[in-house]
Amino acid sequence: MQAPELDVTEWFNTDTPLTLDNLKGRVVVIEAFQMLCPGCVLHGIPLAQSIQRTFPEEKVAVIGLHTVFEHHNAMTPVSLQAFLHEYRITFPVGVDKQGAGPLPNTMSRFGMRGTPSLVLLDQAGQIVAHHLGQVSELQLGSEIGSLLTQEVVSTKGGTVTVDQSECKSGSCNV
Amino acid sequence: MQAPELDVTEWFNTDTPLTLDNLKGRVVVIEAFQMLCPGCVLHGIPLAQSIQRTFPEEKVAVIGLHTVFEHHNAMTPVSLQAFLHEYRITFPVGVDKQGAGPLPNTMSRFGMRGTPSLVLLDQAGQIVAHHLGQVSELQLGSEIGSLLTQEVVSTKGGTVTVDQSECKSGSCNV
């Protein structure tokens, strides 16, 4: 399924507003969170930071989405900015636009049921996986690795050569 | 690089001795450990168990290799058997054969430098990655996911269709 576009009112950690359309060509990880959600602070955000450290930025884009659906006065952009600073979050974070209903617009469009939610898009902007709550790193790594190899195969047509570029950090014997 | 064959004197958790040749067609994870190595008990073996839980057995084979290179009298097969029982290890475990030098034979053939070591083989028995010590689950998951997709692509020839079967456990929106 093609991912809907983001509806963001304000961006942090990027000079230019991002669109999923502009991110095509890269795997995209959307980490949807609320700054006062304990599961986001303990699991979701550390996982997003770990993805950012593990994969090259030009292949895997990590973006945060602040999907506030409760305690709106407690989680304003002013508070979010301090939160990003204190937790040393350096990937781009967009503030999801409040809509007419209880959920902000992007959260609704993606059918997210809570926070933290992690949505994985392939290089063509298709939704490949959608996780709510705590995520297995082995499982998520496998989903990302599958997309990274697919890209190489697509590029090389039918040649089906394996891309071993993931064997970084000197731990690969090939 | 093609993996050398195992040299095992005794197997646990399997009625039939395993060979890497017979495991071709599946991704293979070799977890080399010593039962009294703290890093193996705290990190290596739990990781191998997590791989076993995350991926289908018919696609990813997890095998343990007891590569004793110190305290030989303390880590005999009798002690290993109790260890496997107490730690609820259910994947096949082979005892690496002692050789003429300080390291057992399989450990030497693979060029392993210590324990825990994790060696990842693709479906053709080629060594794809070789990790010593603590391993990132995102990184390892990515390596395995890359191989699982590669297999599908190979099977389907140039069609380059993505295999989404990893989106299990109901968390996939595709």
Add this chain to the structure above:
Amino acid sequence: MQAPELDVTEWFNTDTPLTLDNLKGRVVVIEAFQMLCPGCVLHGIPLAQSIQRTFPEEKVAVIGLHTVFEHHNAMTPVSLQAFLHEYRITFPVGVDKQGAGPLPNTMSRFGMRGTPSLVLLDQAGQIVAHHLGQVSELQLGSEIGSLLTQEVVSTKGGTVTVDQSECKSGSCNV
């Protein structure tokens, strides 16, 4: 050293404002934190909650102190209230009063150098220990246990009878 009095502008989780003077007769644990301080969220507050669960409320009083000294607009009482709700913090929390200098008043009076800070008072309101950052639970437990026994001894004068009432939860063989 006798503890200075608290200077608090607003209380949460209590109908009546607290004073250290009124808490005399109980051991008091003051957990000073900022809601956007990662070390407070990961270590300080879980420790305070664990103290609250471990010791009887009538013997050990746990109170939080929101000592904001940076990002003031991001950590207003409105945001604090949502934070307390989401993190299920049920002990009384006071907002430390901003003063003329960079640090709020109570933080200054106690000479706290950062967050999280934990200050332990004996039953007479004397400062017994003052920890900054991550605290050893064995060490802190020892300090509290020492005070609980001391109380009994004081009450009984020179009789020096041991109070074994800490052997709760059925794990004591005496």
Add this chain to the structure above:
Amino acid sequence: MQAPELDVTEWFNTDTPLTLDNLKGRVVVIEAFQMLCPGCVLHGIPLAQSIQRTFPEEKVAVIGLHTVFEHHNAMTPVSLQAFLHEYRITFPVGVDKQGAGPLPNTMSRFGMRGTPSLVLLDQAGQIVAHHLGQVSELQLGSEIGSLLTQEVVSTKGGTVTVDQSECKSGSCNV
């Protein structure tokens, strides 16, 4: 209740065999474990090591007791010695003597129901607490702290002066 005496066939990490009688005057922590018990390796032994690091040796004696009641051939003194070396266990460890029944002698005398078990003795050799399984460090610290204060009070007769020597590592404001 006065603790029964140990019945040990072999000691490690000490030149002289220990008796509880000789340890009188110090608080004693007996950590009963089996080297192939996962709960002992993950919780019991790290806790005993943490006690050893937290309290001065002349006030709190930590001793291990290898209470094998299953897999006897797998947990011989030869294996235990390698285990102690690999896990960097430096406190004295005695091997509990096998008896006529299924449990070794000291384990029976103390009424231990499994491993890990932790038994806390006061300075007079009385059993103060007896924990099976995972232990709260706050709770255990409190029990030890209570005994350390009691000692001082006893020494000083009716003076009831508080011993603040636990406020070590520079974290005490008194």
